[in-house]
Amino acid sequence: MTALDIYQQDIRDQQSGTLQPRQQYYARLRDALHQELMQQGYSELLEELLEEIRAGKLERIYVLDYAVLMECHSMIVLGRRMRDASAYVPHLHLRGEKVMWEALEQPGSFVMALPLDFPEKLRQLRSVSRQLVDARDDTVLPQADSAAQREIEQVHALNKLLEERCKALEEEREVLKGRIRDLEEGVITQQVRYAIEARRIQEEEALRAQCEAQRGVAKEAFRAQYAQEQQSAALRRAQEEQQAAAQAEEAARAQAAVRQEMAADLRQLIALLEGKARAWEDGMRGADLRMLASCYVALDDLLNRPMAQLALDAQCAGTDAAVLADIALVQGTLADRVRQLEQAMARLGLMVIRPSQGDLYQPAWHLSTAARGAQAGAPIARCTHPGVKLEGAAEALIKAEVWLE
Numbered sequence: 001m002t003a004l005d006i007y008q009q010d011i012r013d014q015q016s017g018t019l020q021p022r023q024q025y026y027a028r029l030r031d032a033l034h035q036e037l038m039q040q041g042y043s044e045l046l047e048e049l050l051e052e053i054r055a056g057k058l059e060r061i062y063v064l065d066y067a068v069l070m071e072c073h074s075m076i077v078l079g080r081r082m083r084d085a086s087a088y089v090p091h092l093h094l095r096g097e098k099v100m101w102e103a104l105e106q107p108g109s110f111v112m113a114l115p116l117d118f119p120e121k122l123r124q125l126r127s128v129s130r131q132l133v134d135a136r137d138d139t140v141l142p143q144a145d146s147a148a149q150r151e152i153e154q155v156h157a158l159n160k161l162l163e164e165r166c167k168a169l170e171e172e173r174e175v176l177k178g179r180i181r182d183l184e185e186g187v188i189t190q191q192v193r194y195a196i197e198a199r200r201i202q203e204e205e206a207l208r209a210q211c212e213a214q215r216g217v218a219k220e221a222f223r224a225q226y227a228q229e230q231q232s233a234a235l236r237r238a239q240e241e242q243q244a245a246a247q248a249e250e251a252a253r254a255q256a257a258v259r260q261e262m263a264a265d266l267r268q269l270i271a272l273l274e275g276k277a278r279a280w281e282d283g284m285r286g287a288d289l290r291m292l293a294s295c296y297v298a299l300d301d302l303l304n305r306p307m308a309q310l311a312l313d314a315q316c317a318g319t320d321a322a323v324l325a326d327i328a329l330v331q332g333t334l335a336d337r338v339r340q341l342e343q344a345m346a347r348l349g350l351m352v353i354r355p356s357q358g359d360l361y362q363p364a365w366h367l368s369t370a371a372r373g374a375q376a377g378a379p380i381a382r383c384t385h386p387g388v389k390l391e392g393a394a395e396a397l398i399k400a401e402v403w404l405e
Helices: 003-016 022-040 044-054 063-076 101-105 118-136 146-185 190-304 306-316 321-347
Strands: 060-062 088-094 097-100 111-113 350-353 366-368 380-385 387-390 400-404
Touching (some): 003 044, 022 044, 022 101, 022 118, 044 118, 063 118, 088 101, 097 101, 118 190, 146 190, 190 321, 190 350, 190 380, 306 321, 321 350
Antiparallel strands (some): 060 111, 088 097, 350 387
């Protein structure tokens, strides 16, 4: 994964609450960013941060991301060694003390305001990394092996040695200036001062020439080693591409066979599901029609029995005319609902079974309540409860209750 991928994945992990260990995230992001800058002289993460800063979108930064960027700046721009991150977080301090890893494992946002020199350090990091890569070759090198990294570290060590020697010579020069001043007060001559200064300059030039020679030797050794590694890598890539092509062809054949088997299984499953769906639909429709028929029979029985008896009792008891009018209104409303229900049932293909006197008894449609062993074709005296049947069906959903003559 690139440094930008690791950075964006950690943002998503923070939003979902599933963070990986902070020390592990720091090491992964630091190594990925350092490798990209040293091998390519370019990093998408660095460019995105600089773009957000220029657009004014980035005002605060996560502390571990800041520590990673400052560590890469220290190693690449300043030429320092990688800091120890086993117990504490480099470049981070809290109330004058180093920040331990345990503190970052606790819940919290841990963001900080951008320092004023932060954008400039990012630009320095980008510029120096590009110069280092360009110094290795005329074109931007895609990768750098461990041997090349060691050569670069040697160059940084030589630069550091040169800086330390220059500091020592500067201190020596200050000491010599003090001595010269002392000698000038005595018997020292101008020629002695010139000789001392010339010797110091010669030593500085000799040391600088030695460092430049060692730097050139290290650069040539790196280029030779890198060219050899590039040839080996190209050969390995060609072999791996051939193997990958063969494996892809074999996988394609296997996938085609599996796809055919899955298509056959899918057709069988679709046929089975369609059969189950038709059976379920038929069952549900029959249950709904039977419930509708039951409701109609109950509503008709309520109209012709309890309501009729209630009106008769009220009339016989001499009930007030207003109450009789209300009862009649309820009876009329209920009769309208029964007729509307009959019309709705007719649209669904349901027919009301209400035999008249003299109609012939049919066991599939009628249920005798007056005699046992009723025979088909017996005359019906009267109908006590209506029934319901589906148009074209051989047997009624609810049989009509009848008395036989």
